[in-house]
Amino acid sequence: MHRIHFTADDVARVRVAPTLGPMAETLFSLTTLRRRAEETAFGGWRRRVRGGLGPRSAVLAAIAPARLPCFDMALLAGPGRDLAESAETFLASPRRAVRAELDFYAGHHGRVPAALAGLIDTPAARREVLSTVEAYHRAAVAPHWTAIRAHLDAERARRGAILLDHGVDGLLSSLHPDIRWTPSTLHVNAGDQFDDDFVLDGRGLLLVPSFFLRAPGVMYDPIDPTDYILIYPASLGADHAAGIWTTGTSAQALANLLGRTRASVLTAIADGVATTGALARRLDISSAAVSQHTTVLREAGLITTLRHHSNVLHNPTQTGLTLLDRERTPV
Known part of the structure; x- marks a missing residue:
């Protein structure tokens, strides 16, 4: 069992990354x-x-x-x-x-x-x-990396929604059946041969989902064990996995229908990439091009757009999700 010990500062410094790459x-x-x-x-x-x-x-x-x-x-x-x-x-x-x-x-x-x-x-x-x-x-x-990365981006977006709705307690309590949160300690079942205590000491913890790693583990530098990363299995149903292995055909069909870039914009929005700037970085296109594509998608009823402070937030509609052959992920 790994035991990760938090202070109040550590709880405030919990972060979530989509992948290590x-x-x-x-x-x-x-x-x-x-x-x-x-x-x-x-x-x-x-x-x-x-x-x-x-x-x-x-x-x-x-x-x-x-x-x-x-x-x-x-x-x-x-x-x-x-x-x-x-x-x-x-x-x-x-x-x-x-x-x-x-x-x-x-x-x-x-x-x-x-x-x-x-x-x-x-x-x-x-x-x-x-x-x-x-x-x-x-x-x-x-051959499957684009779909795997999209799945991990969506996992991170889902964890962000849990954090907003239920706080850090809700986030840490819902990561995986082999991860148990009893404030102020996170218990990670890593097998009988591993028994370790990790003291974060105010540095916080980085959470990273993995598509392939199906048991949680703690990653750290044994020479300088100061920064800890908790790798946890991303949520993955059989239907999601099937979509990963067969995504090439459906992605090409969608690109034929909408155009390659516009299909990529819709897919990224469904993956939780919500702002114009984030879409531009994800797809390596200009913000002006993103705005043009999102306008067409919005007029077609495939996305909705809301302004939040200085940001414009895009979300897929049910029609858009249906076109991508996806369901809304419950939070």
Whole structure:
């Protein structure tokens, strides 16, 4: 059991991020690949990915062995907007940070596998491991990343709504069945082999949902354990998962109907990206272009627009959600 101890300042500094990025989710997916849990949601994906694993799969098995803990490459790679950003961070990781992760791994598994043994001192070994992970990402995660990221954005928006309606107590009490909030301690069931107490000491806690990681865990730097991240499983029903694996066809059909950019605007609004500025950043277009597209969507009855102080907030209508083949997510 992990116990995370809060002060009043920590409660005020709880934040929610949508994701640590594609590198972290790719690494988290290795754990899901090795297990049989949530077969309805992940069974088809597992069978397809396992059937395509190449001869370097031993490296992947070393990173995520059958028994926890994994080699925490996600911590070394850090959060990143894309795979390349996290890859650069991993390649530049200090030797002592890599050694600390491998020592922790060996402490639980008895040894460091040969596939990981050179990561401390040998740049070529890091590049080889990274190349294997990148190839796995292209096969297992990249085809679905846009839909996965949209699902995680929607999860963050849902948590924001819970925070607004029910406060921090409501947010921390509703994260996952294996996470229990008894003010002022958050209890995280991380398995019998892990028993730790984490004192936030006024720094707060970052909450990050994961699509692939289906059990909660605490991420922190063992050399400098000052900032803690709680990774929790995003809500995921079988119907949502099915939509992730088949999203390419429906997304193309929607783009054919509305136009690619306008379809992306509607999808982003349904994912909880509500303001013109946020839409412009998400889609990498100008605010003027966003305004043009939202005007058309509003006139078609697919979104509504409200002004809140200096912000213009967009929300999907039921018609818009139906077009996206979605239902309103209950809060």
